[in-house]
Structure formats: C-alpha cells, structure tokens
Amino acid sequence: MTRRSALIAALVLIVGALAPAILAAADPAGVISNLGNRALEVLGKNVPPAQRVARFHELFRQDFDVPGIARFVLGRYWKSATTEQQDEFVKLFEDYIAIVYSSQLAAYSGETLKVTGSRADPEGAIVASEIIRPTGAPPVKVEWRLTDQHGTYKIRDVAVDGISMAVTQRSEFSSVIQRNGGQVQGLIAMLREKTGTAPGR
Amino acid sequence: MNLLPLRLVFSHMLLLLALMLPGCAARPSNSQPSVAEEEDFNDPLEDTNRAIFDFNQVVDRNVLVPVAKAYRTVLPDPVRDSVHDFLNNLRAPLNFVNDTLQGDFKRAGQTFARFTLNSTVGVGGLFDVAGRWGQLPYHEQDLGVTLGVWGVPDGPYVVIPILGPSNPRDLGGQVAEGFADPWNILVTGNPWTLYWIPYVRGGVSGIDQRSRYIETLADIERTSLDYYATIRSLYRQRRAALIRGERENLPPPASFSRIDNPAAIVAGTNLAPRPALVSEAPNLSEVRW
Numbered sequence: 001m002t003r004r005s006a007l008i009a010a011l012v013l014i015v016g017a018l019a020p021a022i023l024a025a026a027d028p029a030g031v032i033s034n035l036g037n038r039a040l041e042v043l044g045k046n047v048p049p050a051q052r053v054a055r056f057h058e059l060f061r062q063d064f065d066v067p068g069i070a071r072f073v074l075g076r077y078w079k080s081a082t083t084e085q086q087d088e089f090v091k092l093f094e095d096y097i098a099i100v101y102s103s104q105l106a107a108y109s110g111e112t113l114k115v116t117g118s119r120a121d122p123e124g125a126i127v128a129s130e131i132i133r134p135t136g137a138p139p140v141k142v143e144w145r146l147t148d149q150h151g152t153y154k155i156r157d158v159a160v161d162g163i164s165m166a167v168t169q170r171s172e173f174s175s176v177i178q179r180n181g182g183q184v185q186g187l188i189a190m191l192r193e194k195t196g197t198a199p200g201r
Numbered sequence: 202m203n204l205l206p207l208r209l210v211f212s213h214m215l216l217l218l219a220l221m222l223p224g225c226a227a228r229p230s231n232s233q234p235s236v237a238e239e240e241d242f243n244d245p246l247e248d249t250n251r252a253i254f255d256f257n258q259v260v261d262r263n264v265l266v267p268v269a270k271a272y273r274t275v276l277p278d279p280v281r282d283s284v285h286d287f288l289n290n291l292r293a294p295l296n297f298v299n300d301t302l303q304g305d306f307k308r309a310g311q312t313f314a315r316f317t318l319n320s321t322v323g324v325g326g327l328f329d330v331a332g333r334w335g336q337l338p339y340h341e342q343d344l345g346v347t348l349g350v351w352g353v354p355d356g357p358y359v360v361i362p363i364l365g366p367s368n369p370r371d372l373g374g375q376v377a378e379g380f381a382d383p384w385n386i387l388v389t390g391n392p393w394t395l396y397w398i399p400y401v402r403g404g405v406s407g408i409d410q411r412s413r414y415i416e417t418l419a420d421i422e423r424t425s426l427d428y429y430a431t432i433r434s435l436y437r438q439r440r441a442a443l444i445r446g447e448r449e450n451l452p453p454p455a456s457f458s459r460i461d462n463p464a465a466i467v468a469g470t471n472l473a474p475r476p477a478l479v480s481e482a483p484n485l486s487e488v489r490w
Contacts, residue, residue: 100424107416138338162442168434175242175430190426 028125028146028153029118035063035155036113036129043105056102057094065147065154066094072156073170074184077177081184089184092191099195110134113142124148124156242433243357243368250360254429257365261411269412281412283327288406289339290319290326294383296342303350305446311337341443344374349444358433366436 042055060066070090071078081089111131118127124147130139145157157166173187180186192198244250273281293316300309315331323330331337348370349355356369367375379385384402388395425431 103424104420161439162445163435163438167438168431171242171434172425172427172430175433176427179427187426194424194426 028127028144029115031063031146031153031155032127032129032144033113033115035059036115039105040108040111040113043102043108047106049102049106052102052106053098056098056105060094060098060101063155065149065156066090068147068154068156069166070094072166073173075170075174077174077182077184077187080182085184085188088188089191092188092195092197095195095197096191114139121145124153242430243355243437244433245357246359250358251429253360253362254432257360257363260363265407265411266415269408269415272408273412273415281409282329284405285409286319286323286329286332287326288402288409289329290316290323291384291402292342293319295344295378295381296340298381299342299344299347302347308340308342311340312342315339343371344378345371345440346374346443348374349440350446355437355440358437366432368440371440 039059042059043052047055067090070093073093074081074086074089078086111133114130114132116128116130118125120126124145127144127146129142129144131142132139140160143159144155145159146153147156157164159165176187176190177184276284293312297309297312297316300306300312314335315329315337318331318335318337319326319329322328329339332339345368353370355371359367359369359372361367361372379399382399385399388398421431421435422428
C-alpha cells in the first residue's frame with residue numbers, strides 16, 4: 001500500500017515535471033499555442049536577422065513535419081528525384097522556408113496567437129487559431145493541419161483565408177520544375193541561389 | 202486576401218476586355234483530365250499570361266505602387282478607412298443579390314443590415330459601424346463566386362492587362378456586375394454629367410486595394426522563385442476558398458494525399474451542403490504562406 005502510494009507519488013511528480021512538454025506534444029492545440037508563444041517571443045522585431053533565421057530553423061524542425069512537407073511540395077517529382085537530390089532538397093527547403101518566413105515574422109510586434117478550437121482530421125487534427133493584433137484590426141484567422149506521428153503532433157500545413165502554404169509552395173515548385181524541362185535539378189539550383197548555399201554542401 | 206488588387210470596376214473597360222477575349226469563355230476548363238499526375242494549373246495561355254503579367258508588373262512598379270504609397274502617406278488612417286468603408290458600402294446591393302442567389306439568406310440578411318446601419322448611422326457608409334460595433338463584418342462577395350457555387354467551372358486562368366489575375370467565370374461576373382450595379386445604372390442616365398463617377402470609383406477602389414498590400418506583395422515577390430506561379434496559385438486558392446464558403450479554413454485533407462489542384466477540391470465540395478459562414482475573411486495583410 002505505502003509502496004504503491006509512493007510509486008504513485010513519484011509518478012505524479014515525474015508526470016508533473018514533464019507534463020507541459022508531454023501535453024504540448026500529445027495535444028494538437030497545445031502544440032500550436034506553445035509554438036505561438038515561443039515564436040512571437042523569439043522572432044520579434046528586436047532580434048537580429050541572422051539569429052531570427054537560426055531560431056526559426058529550430059522551431060520549424062521541432063514542430064513541423066519537415067520531411068513530410070518537403071515530400072508533399074515536390075509532388076510527383078519526389079519519386080523521379082534521386083536519393084541525393086531528395087536529401088539536398090529537404091535541406092534547401094528548410095533553409096528557404098526559414099528565410100522566407102522569418103522575414104515575414106519580423107514584421108510582427110505585439111501580436112498574440114490564440115487557439116480558438118480544434119477538430120479531428122483523418123491523419124491527425126486541425127487547430128484553428130487567431131492572431132490578435134494590437135492595432136485593434138480584425139484578428140487574422142489561421143488554421144493548422146497536424147499529423148499524429150506516434151503520439152506526437154507535427155504541423156503539416158498552415159492556412160490563412162483558405163490559402164494553404166503547402167499547396168502554394170507545391171504549385172510554385174512544380175511550375176519551376178516544369179519550366180526547367182521537368183528536372184528537379186533546376187529547382188535545386190534556384191533554391192541554392194536563393195539560400196546562398198554552395199553546391200554539394 | 203483579395204488578390205484582385207487592381208480590381209477596377211469600370212464597366213466600359215470591362216466590356217472592352219470582354220470583347221478582346223472572346224475565345225476564353227468558350228474554352229472548356231478541364232481540358233486535360235487525362236493528365237492526372239500533372240499539376241493542373243489550368244493555364245493553357247501561360248505564355249501570353251506571363252507576358253501580360255510582366256507588363257502589369259511594369260505598370261505596378263512605376264504607377265500603381267508609387268500612387269498607392271503617396272495615397273498612404275498623404276491621407277491619415279481614419280480618412281483611408283472611411284474611403285474603404287464607403288467603397289465597401291457601395292458594394293452592398295450587389296453583395297446582397299449574390300448572397301441571395303447563393304441561397305445564403307443569413308449573410309444576405311447581414312448585408313442588408315450592414316447597408317441600412319452604415320448608410321444611416323454610418324453617415325452614408327463613411328463609417329463601418331455595423332462591422333465595428335454591430336458584430337456584422339463585411340464579407341467579400343461577387344458574381345464569380347455565385348457562379349462557382351452554382352457549379353460553373355472557372356475556366357482557364359487569364360491575366361488581364363492592369364486588372365490582374367482572373368478567369369472567364371470571374372471576369373464574366375465582373376462585367377455583368379458592372380452593368381447590374383445600381384450606382385452605375387443611376388449615373389448612366391446622365392451620360393455627360395456623371396459618366397465619370399464609375400471611373401473614379403474604380404480608380405479609387407484600385408488604389409485602396411493596392412495600398413493595403415504594398416509590403417505583402419513586395420515580400421512575396423522578393424522571396425518567391427516564380428512570382429507568376431505563386432500569384433496564380435494564391436488567386437486560384439482564394440477563389441476556391443470563397444466558393445467553399447469556409448474562408449479561413451484549410452482546403453480539404455484530400456489535397457494532401459494526392460496530386461490535385463484547388464479547383465478540383467472545389468468541384469468536389471460543391472456537392473456537399475455549404476455551411477453558412479458568418480465571419481469575415483480577415484485581410485491577409487501581414488501574413489503569407
């Protein structure tokens with residue numbers, strides 16, 4: 001009896017200590033509100049650009065299903081790419097997204113992200129949220145699609161006004177590839193240029 | 202996000218454009234159903250569209266952006282807000298008809314209430330009292346959306362000189378609205394005294410729209426690999442979302458498991474009962490994907 005209650009007490013303590021992290025990863029709404037809190041504090045206006053990009057990388061890797069998104073945005077060309085091309089693409093894609101969105105987020109100051117609800121989705125969950133603006137302008141409604149990956153939720157897509165980031169990116173990338181004669185290498189070359197990456201990194 | 206920053210409602214100009222593009226409306230939209238694996242941009246006129254897009258970019262850089270910047274610098278926020286609210290209020294009759302034609306009586310009622318409130322308490326529409334204090338936000342609406350709700354396909358993507366991204370369905374809707382607009386009808390009875398009013402309205406509306414997206418569009422252009430393709434995707438997704446009526450929602454999950462396009466998603470969801478959505482589409486002024 002006492003041993004059992006001691007065990008329970010220990011469990012409660014351990015769970016209590018780990019709870020925020022575990023809950024955040026196991027609860028899709030928690031992932032988003034957690035991300036919102038961290039994003040708005042580490043990506044603010046006063047952060048130097050280089051540091052902002054580095055921090056964005058960290059958040060992106062932690063909370064987003066980067067390989068899944070990379071695969072999706074390459075669409076049918078994922079299969080036609082070689083393994084080396086796929087690996088390089090995933091890296092370049094992450095760098096590219098970090099550059100694009102960290103500069104977007106730099107414009108934010110004083111905004112807060114509020115989770116307004118969540119619902120089930122075939123592969124995980126969809127979390128609805130609002131970016132509350134200090135100017136009193138109408139809040140921006142943002143929806144997140146998360147996939148359940150062995151009990152951990154990872155972000156797959158973000159949408160504002162029915163415009164999906166993943167769909168937009170895929171549309172642009174496949175246009176680039178098509179205009180390069182269907183060669184994934186053409187896209188990789190452009191991404192290298194945009195991200196300032198030397199070939200064969 | 203309204204991706205028609207250059208949406209000028211000159212009925213005469215649109216008529217001219219409609220005459221210039223007789224082939225578009227007749228072209229079937231799903232011309233390549235067999236190419237299932239190919240990303241379907243529905244853009245058979247891409248080369249022409251890109252040329253017009255480039256031309257529009259030159260006009261945008263040299264005329265529209267400088268004018269929009271000057272507009273934003275010279276006029277204080279409240280004045281520009283009033284211009285915006287006034288223009289939105291002028292849209293009310295057409296929006297009401299479109300809400301009704303879509304069978305969305307809840308939103309039709311809201312549009313009616315907004316118009317009544319804003320035209321009276323809001324001093325002829327200068328102050329959006331219904332949106333600010335009445336929990337009755339403005340919603341984007343037009344005949345192209347109505348046709349989409351009815352199942353009319355969008356047709357090939359086209360870039361219109363000055364006006365920007367469109368398709369035969371949306372362009373046709375704009376032309377028809379130009380003729381059906383009660384304010385336009387009101388002034389066409391006096392061709393030599395008031396004929397300029399629709400042009401001024403169209404011009405101011407274009408400047409108002411453009412001034413709201415100066416930084417957003419500049420950022421998208423700077424960071425994208427293919428600006429034309431990005432705008433095309435944004436336009437088509439936005440229109441599809443308006444037709445779905447779930448303006449702030451993600452596209453259906455099907456888009457993740459197979460290669461398809463927003464238009465196909467719309468075609469699929471059109472059959473499902475459309476939930477009436479109350480909330481206004483927030484402007485995508487600082488966020489972009």
